[in-house]
Amino acid sequence: QDSTTWRVQSHWPSSSSSYEDSLVRIKNVIEERTDGRVKLKLYPAGALFKAQQTFDAVKRGTIQMGTIAPAYAQNQMSLAGIASGLPFAFRNVWEVAYFHKNLGFEDMLREEAAEEGIYWSTDKVYPTEMVVDRPIESMEDFEGLKIRSSGALQTFLTEAGASASYIPGGELYTALSSGVVDGAHWGAAQGAASMSLYEVAKYHVKPALNIAGTDVFIINQKALDKLSPEDAKTVKDALNEQFWVRTNEYLYKEQLALAGAMEKDGVKITELPPEVQKKLTEVAQASWEEQGERSDKAAEALDKVKKMLTRLGYLDSDA
């Protein structure tokens, strides 16, 4: 019996919980449900391609499948910015899940990815949260922070008054422990724990900087089309199911990781003071507009976000 093997480049290192829980899970599910007709050969982060090049590699068909963060598709997809997460927009993970799956954002992403010959399927939704080495009790505290950040959040934090600079992942721990920076975000609790950040930064900051579908599966459309219609459907269904399974499981594991950090490293949760939250919200809302300007589709998606936030009562209807 004929079987197809897909090469899958991950952006997770093999120790990341998502490598086992997301990638190995989907491999097992797909292989079992297609009776072994579709096999996945997994490669951990960086083995074949750097994360930033995985989108191109899948698009070209050098590999058939990959996992990425939407940020790595910024140049090819105008919706990638919104998919990476608008700062201080949604407040709960379930809201973003609803936005993706019930309000059609996932379909919009798929449509745009299809233009690049790629099938897009979000793995899960989760928050991005900061860890800092001191409590933040006032606006002065916040403005005095040097934060390691990247991408859109770097601009956002800087505009809100903190000093956000970029430091490569390989130097983050050293920088945080010596005081080159006072805080950083690397995913949320599980991410921070994987980088040993809690050893040197004891305060976990709430609320989240953003909540988004930050992990994504991408498949080369031609590779998908080569499968029998039933097998292709099985793969797509498995990915859809994965979204719900993993989003919920990840939330659970976030809490476990945070509880573990509090227990083991003496980490405390610090809630940003209202004045800081107010300032961050103002700056955030101005920054959203830039994302909307990237294309008609992006404008449409931003409009959807705003409507939903208004209905939820987070946004004044005139905003």
Place this chain on the structure above:
Amino acid sequence: MRVFTGFINGITRLNDWIGRAVALLIFVMFAVLLLGVLYRYALDAPRVWTTELTQFVFGFYAVMSGGYVMAHRGHVNVDLLYSALPLRARAVLDVLTSSLFFLFMVTLLYYGGIIAWESVDSMETSYSAWNPPVWPFKIAIPVAAFLLLMQGIAKLVEDIAIAVGAIDGPLDAPADADKEEAA
């Protein structure tokens, strides 16, 4: 014969000249890094561009060195067997092994070209807070591969000339700091 030596010397001089210019970028990396530290530590106002600029300048500097290093015979090899052989035998050997060199360089030229072209085509930027264009740095890959390839062709021509006995030995590499070092 003069055409050949002219060609070889011309390529070598081109790579030497480009190398001498690119080598100065070390000062840019040094200065920008220090400036970054100054902004972040002394002025408490980190600039978004310092780390990224250093990184891109470094990538450019590193990849563009290929032709210069080859022109100065600085790519290191194992000389176990090599040092025991007479000049002409070495030249013959180099002609044979150069096939691997050309495979590597043609691959880099072509696929580096694709990477660069895709980047230019979409006017790729880095999407960091600074968000600079990335394509000028990606173009450096095929350009560097081309310069190395030309230097490799020059070496091939020279090796063939030595192998058939048209010239007695390698033409001199341009005088530079390397030579003074070895002296």
Place this chain on the structure above:
Amino acid sequence: MSIELTTLLFFGALLFFLVLGLPLTFVLGGVSVVFLYFTWGIDSFYLVASQIWGTMESFTLVAIPLFVFMAMILERTGVAKSLYRMMYLWWGGTRGGLAIGTVFICAVFAAMCGISGAAVVAMGTIALPSMLERGYDKHMALGAINIGGGLGILIPPSIIMILYSLITGVSVGQMFAAGILPGILLVVLVAIYVLVRCYFQPHLAPALPPEERGDWPEKFRALGAVLLPILIVVMVLGSIMAGVTTPTEAAAMGVLGALISAAVYRKFTWTLIKEASLRTFSLTGMIMWILFAAHAFSAAYQSMDAQAMIEGWMQAIPGGPWGTIIAMQVILFLMAMVLDPVGIMLITLPVFMPIVEALGFDPIWFGILFVINMEIGYMTPPFGFNLFYLKGVVPSSITMQDIYRSVLPYVLVGIVGLAIIMIFPQIATWLPDLVF
């Protein structure tokens, strides 16, 4: 074709073309292309170019040109020469004193720099001529630089340790702490080896004749030579520890210190700076093109399902827990002869770590064994990065054969160190347990 056979052909081809004298970077790049053609087809060549771009984007490598530049300035201004003259005056009576001093300076360098490579090139430029001038045996001198140059990944900060932590999930801080004593142990072992060897064979590292050892006033005047190097160490290490800079940025502080030294020595001329920058460009280019191709080579090898082979081997190993650990070391040692540490990590650790933990061994301790093994790998023929970097700076009278031969005793010293830490895990685990 089985992965075992492919592996044999892959590394066989590497060895074959290396021996024929093609430069390492072209061998690695060319062999990658050929093998990708036979495994994945022409489309996969994209991977080679893509790895080059990935390497161009590695910020932490910026430390290489900066530290090399620092060394080139120090060498040209005479700072390095004065330093070695001072060491010779004070240590002249001790046979092998300069070699031990060199390894000590390497250890200080290692504390300033998170990667290997820069130190080898720097010390090859600074230390080698000083030792050869004073009649040191070239193998003794070359080997000391080779083993010292690899200390950068064992003595914190260390990028390899951070990667190890990321892949295995252990604490970075504990890894850093765990590396300190083993780093010192290796320095001590090298010192013992040099002293014992030179005691029996004085001609390898001659002592300074008593009449040339200088009187006390001269010795103290010579001490001034350490001031500027110490200033540089303070600037680099101080700015890392005080939280002023990251380790990579600290390399720029090193350059600043070197420029200040040049000014103090009244050698701050455009000619000197230009020459130093050109030489830096050559050496960085040599290193970076090896890395470009090595990363492509590693990716090409991983594409061939190398991990499955390791998995297969691990299931076939007899001898209980310790047999397994020793077998792992042997596999790492063999792989380190032909692959770069990051590639080895990605291939082996996902297979090794679950086994190590299931057998009840401390992953921090195993990490130190891993790093020492990689350090040894930097200097094992045929393809150890340090060997080639060193070849790039030595005078043409020194051949690759000399360099290959020079490392043998030092590889044994490294293996002894590895064994000691296997037998006495406390050397690695005591400090992290104390601190955390």
